[in-house]
Amino acid sequence: xxxxxxxxxxxxxxxxHQVGACTNAGRPVVCRGMAAQHEAGRLLVIIxxxxxxxxxxxxxxxxxxxVNLTLPENYRSISFIGNDAVxxxxxxxxxxxVDERHAAFSRQLLxxxxxxxxxxAWYSASDEHLVAIRFTPLQARNQTPGPGAGDPLALKPIxxxx
Amino acid sequence: xxxxxxxxxxLIGVRRMMEGVIPPVxxxxxxxxxxxxxxxxxxxxxxxxxxxxxxxFFNRSRENVLATRRAALTLDxxxxxxxxxxxxxxxxxxxxxxxxxxxxxxxxxVASHVGMDKVFHLRGADIYRVLEMRRVPGRKQLPATQPRVxxxxxxxxxxxxxxxCEDLADLLETxxxxxxxxxxxxxxxxxxxxxxxxALTLLASHGYDTGGTGAEISVGEGLVGTAVREGVxxxxxxxxxxxxxxxxxxxxxxxxxxxxxxxxxxxxxxxKEPRSQLAVPLRxxxxxxxxxxxxxxxxxxxxxxxxxxxxxxxxxxxxAMSLMQPQExxxxxxxxxxxxxxxxxxxxxxxLKRFGRDNSVFLDDVYLIRGVAGAILCKLVAEYLRSGRTxxxxxxxxxxxxxxxPDVQDNLEVRLLLLQRRLAEQRAAIQIEKAGRGKMRxxxxxxxxxEVAEN
Numbered sequence: 114x115x116x117x118x119x120x121x122x123x124x125x126x127x128x129x130h131q132v133g134a135c136t137n138a139g140r141p142v143v144c145r146g147m148a149a150q151h152e153a154g155r156l157l158v159i160i161x162x163x164x165x166x167x168x169x170x171x172x173x174x175x176x177x178x179x180v181n182l183t184l185p186e187n188y189r190s191i192s193f194i195g196n197d198a199v200x201x202x203x204x205x206x207x208x209x210x211v212d213e214r215h216a217a218f219s220r221q222l223l224x225x226x227x228x229x230x231x232x233x234a235w236y237s238a239s240d241e242h243l244v245a246i247r248f249t250p251l252q253a254r255n256q257t258p259g260p261g262a263g264d265p266l267a268l269k270p271i272x273x274x275x
Numbered sequence: 276x277x278x279x280x281x282x283x284x285x286l287i288g289v290r291r292m293m294e295g296v297i298p299p300v301x302x303x304x305x306x307x308x309x310x311x312x313x314x315x316x317x318x319x320x321x322x323x324x325x326x327x328x329x330x331x332f333f334n335r336s337r338e339n340v341l342a343t344r345r346a347a348l349t350l351d352x353x354x355x356x357x358x359x360x361x362x363x364x365x366x367x368x369x370x371x372x373x374x375x376x377x378x379x380x381x382x383x384x385v386a387s388h389v390g391m392d393k394v395f396h397l398r399g400a401d402i403y404r405v406l407e408m409r410r411v412p413g414r415k416q417l418p419a420t421q422p423r424v425x426x427x428x429x430x431x432x433x434x435x436x437x438x439x440c441e442d443l444a445d446l447l448e449t450x451x452x453x454x455x456x457x458x459x460x461x462x463x464x465x466x467x468x469x470x471x472x473x474a475l476t477l478l479a480s481h482g483y484d485t486g487g488t489g490a491e492i493s494v495g496e497g498l499v500g501t502a503v504r505e506g507v508x509x510x511x512x513x514x515x516x517x518x519x520x521x522x523x524x525x526x527x528x529x530x531x532x533x534x535x536x537x538x539x540x541x542x543x544x545x546x547k548e549p550r551s552q553l554a555v556p557l558r559x560x561x562x563x564x565x566x567x568x569x570x571x572x573x574x575x576x577x578x579x580x581x582x583x584x585x586x587x588x589x590x591x592x593x594x595a596m597s598l599m600q601p602q603e604x605x606x607x608x609x610x611x612x613x614x615x616x617x618x619x620x621x622x623x624x625x626x627l628k629r630f631g632r633d634n635s636v637f638l639d640d641v642y643l644i645r646g647v648a649g650a651i652l653c654k655l656v657a658e659y660l661r662s663g664r665t666x667x668x669x670x671x672x673x674x675x676x677x678x679x680x681p682d683v684q685d686n687l688e689v690r691l692l693l694l695q696r697r698l699a700e701q702r703a704a705i706q707i708e709k710a711g712r713g714k715m716r717x718x719x720x721x722x723x724x725x726e727v728a729e730n
Contacts, residue, residue, distance in 0.1 A: 133312035133347075135304035140362065141347040143302035143312055144411070163413030167360075179302075181312040192312055225513070226550065226574050230417060234356025237415035254335065256313050263311060263335025 115154040115269050116250065120191060124149050126184055127217035132160055132246070133179040134171035134198075142167040145235055147243070148207070148214035149180060156180060156193055157247050159207045161238035169244060172198045178248050181256055185221045190256035191266060195248030205240040278324055280408045286323055289350060289359050289408070291578060293318040293326070296353035296513040301328070303339035303346045311335045318350070319378050321402065326363070327374050329382060330399040340365045346403065349411065353512065353575055354420050358411035368399035375400040380505035383495075422580070429457040430584040434591055443599050443692050450592055451481035458584070460569045462546055465557075466492075466499050467565040467689055469646050472633065475503060475565065476646070478693050483544035489644045489697040490543050499568045502554035506563050508582050510553040512575040551576035555585045559593035567592070596689060622721040625704045629653050630728050638703055648694040651687075655717050656705065656725060665717045666710050691715065 116124075130146030144165035149158045158180050162169060172178055178198040183190040215236045219229045253266040293299065298314040305311070313336050317329040328348075330337065340346055344365040351358045369375045379397040386395040433453035440446040447465060454460040462482040466475040477490040495504045502509045552570040556563045567589050569577065628637045634649035635642065644652065654675060658664050673687045695707045695715075704721035 131300050131302075131312045131349075133302040133304075133310035135308040135310045137308065139304065139308060139343060139345060141302045141304040141310055141345055143300055143310075143347050143349055143360070145349070145358075161413055164358075164411050166412075175308060177304075177308050177310060179310040179312045181300075183314065188314075190314065194309060196309070231356050234414045234416055238413055242413065254311070258314055258316065261334070262313050262332065263338075 116151050117269055121151045123182055127221035128182040128184050131181040132158055132168050134168045135177055136171045137174045142171050144168045147236055148211045150210060155247050155249050157245050159211055159243055159245055162242045162244045169200055172200060172246055188258055192254040192256045193250040194252040195250055198246050198248035201245045201247050203244045207243040208240055278405055281410050284408050286320055290320040292350035292352050294512050297351035300349045301336055301346055303336050305339050306342050311339055317378055317381055321374055325402055325404055327378060327400040327402050329378055329397060330368060330401045355416045357414055357416045360409050360411055361405050362407040363403040364406055366402045366404055368401050370399045376505055377507055380501055380507045381509055383501045423459050426580050426584050433457050437591055443688050446595055447479045462570050464568045468503055468563055472646055480544050485542055485544050486700045487544040488700050498552055498554040499566045502556050503563050503566050506556050508555045508586060510577055510582055512551050546570050546572060550574045553577040555589045557589050557593035559597045564593050564596060624722045624724050626724055627656055628726045644697050647690045652694055659717055667715055669713045
């Protein structure tokens with residue numbers, strides 16, 4: 114399934130990223146992500162291999178993943194769930210995307226008086242630690258805080274080029 | 276099972292990360308290992324090995340936790356950007372007791388502040404054992420901020436100043452001035468509980484354009500009302516963030532039709548855009564006598580240390596309020612013959628109107644005060660008009676059955692002070708001033724007529 118247009122817009126709106134996974138032994142793990150991007154029906158999320166080592170281990174074990182995106186200005190929050198996640202490539206190639214998302218996120222938090230110096234702590238991974246995880250979103254869930262958190266949201270079918 | 280914590284990490288040491296500036300992130304997984312990530316409203320320190328998480332809605336996280344009893348939690352330091360990651364084991368859900376009450380008070384206090392207390396309902400406090408706690412690696416942290424004052428030393432200084440006060444007015448002034456001078460808390464209000472009406476009345480304030488003495492709110496309303504109802508301190512360090520979170524929950528809950536708010540009879544003082552607020556109950560002899568409310572235009576202005584310091588100072592204030600009785604054995608049983616009124620005041624007549632139901636008093640159609648303070652004023656004025664007396668002892672007021680004073684020893688002195696301050700703030704034609712220890716004097720500058728309405 115593919116993301117709807119408003120979901121794709123959300124990716125670049127200045128969201129906070131949280132990436133969850135679960136090991137085969139049933140240990141849930143979570144880390145902060147730094148960027149997400151839509152790529153032909155798949156979702157790519159960048160994390161730090163240093164702070165997200167447990168998430169990488171769990172993803173490598175079973176491919177299960179949940180990526181939560183939350184826009185600070187209204188707490189609108191969506192999770193994308195997949196079971197085919199793979200860890201791909203790392204390094205400086207992701208830096209421009211990370212910087213762009215970092216800037217948008219910092220602008221969001223500045224609305225709340227949180228200074229960029231503070232946000233920088235979450236984006237301080239070096240290029241060598243940037244790692245991408247790609248997966249096909251099977252489900253989208255509304256995670257806006259409240260009674261409906263966890264309820265499914267509609268995705269649209271992937272359109273293949275003929 | 277023993278807990279595994281990184282060196283130098285303890286739950287008490289990271290409790291400032293639980294304040295919700297950056298909401299805690301919870302990750303659970305289903306029995307088939309499908310993860311679910313969500314933000315939490317509240318996380319509360321319980322003891323060195325346990326924390327409590329708010330349970331408000333039955334959602335996917337809840338379903339997963341009940342099925343697997345495992346969760347991962349991350350917390351971010353609101354000052355340095357550092358973070359910790361925890362592994363949790365769900366133990367039980369508490370629906371009563373001190374942990375539940377603390378969580379509920381915090382939730383209701385914040386929700387009430389942003390007008391959403393009808394939406395929020397704490398179903399329980401989920402108690403978790405912390406199995407592991409590790410620092411999130413790889414973060415370039417900011418240096419820790421310096422404390423704004425030496426809180427223990429300056430609190431002690433203020434406590435000593437308060438201990439030297441001989442009367443209630445002096446005590447309140449000393450405390451509010453000391454908060455500003457010694458603790459750098461410039462905006463403060465002292466609220467007084469009126470148990471018979473389930474209301475709070477503003478007794479004194481500091482650092483605002485309007486004094487607001489006599490303004491009222493209901494017990495349970497806002498941070499102050501909730502702190503009084505629950506008898507616990509409530510602190511919000513990042514008002515904008517929390518308000519946005521609350522609005523998201525309200526929208527999500529799709530609730531509508533909140534009761535409309537009536538404008539208060541006396542405008543409430545308060546900062547237009549507060550960033551940090553703290554309400555601390557005044558507790559003595561097992562009762563909540565009122566609350567101290569402080570606020571700031573800066574984010575995260577009040578920490579746990581401020582809460583601890585103000586709890587101690589408020590405890591001292593509450594006990595002092597209870598004990599600060601005039602030494603009646605030194606007084607004559609009755610006052611000297613009433614000082615005769617001259618009844619020669621000039622100027623337009625002041626109309627004092629009293630509504631019998633709640634002892635509301637209006638002067639020239641302007642609301643003045645209600646409750647016990649209103650009843651006191653009416654008694655004094657009635658006696659003045661009948662006999663011309665202007666001087667009274669506190670004792671004879673305390674004995675007056677028609678005042679129906681609540682069963683709290685300090686109540687008369689506090690109500691008198693409230694009345695005195697409200698009259699002074701209004702520059703009313705009737706004033707009350709001290710006339711020696713345990714005595715007061717009515718000062719009337721214009722002719723008075725009185726009127727009683729039943730409703």
